Amino acid sequence: MSLVDDAARVRENAHAPYSRFKVGAAIRTSAGNVYLGCNVENVAYPEGTCAEAGAIAAMVAAGEGDIAEVAVIADCPNPVPPCGGCRQKIAEFASGSVPVTMATTAGATRTVTVADLLPGAFGADHMDKV
Numbered sequence: 324m325s326l327v328d329d330a331a332r333v334r335e336n337a338h339a340p341y342s343r344f345k346v347g348a349a350i351r352t353s354a355g356n357v358y359l360g361c362n363v364e365n366v367a368y369p370e371g372t373c374a375e376a377g378a379i380a381a382m383v384a385a386g387e388g389d390i391a392e393v394a395v396i397a398d399c400p401n402p403v404p405p406c407g408g409c410r411q412k413i414a415e416f417a418s419g420s421v422p423v424t425m426a427t428t429a430g431a432t433r434t435v436t437v438a439d440l441l442p443g444a445f446g447a448d449h450m451d452k453v
């Protein structure tokens with residue numbers, strides 16, 4: 324089963340009664356383990372969380388922190404891109420060369436790198452003078 328298939332499977336569990344936009348995310352780590360997340364919305368709208376954030380939280384809770392590959396999927400016209408905040412969250416645990424596959428439930432995919440998604444990223448080196 325591919326990482327996109329994993330993301331599609333967990334997407335079914337998304338709690339998205341407000342946007343009705345279900346998202347699934349799957350992360351494979353350098354250790355070869357897969358962590359899953361879906362969006363979890365809240366009636367207090369800003370309290371909702373993205374699928375990618377859920378997958379990252381599961382990875383960190385399991386004691387891992389080295390992302391090797393990401394997949395994200397939704398039912399949309401074009402492969403779903405991670406939101407800006409999730410790009411920064413992914414970059415915390417992934418090198419710029421890590422592939423991110425964006426997918427639609429209809430089967431379209433587009434793979435780019437973390438650096439493609441977040442050019443000029445703010446990183447720890449920007450705080451070298453602190």
Ligand code: THU
Pocket residue numbers: 339342344346361362363364371372373374375404405406409
């Ligand atoms: N969403 C994600 O889960 N990941 C993204 O990268 C894009 C947006 C969710 C958040 C919200 O529950 C719904 O999609 C609509 O924005």
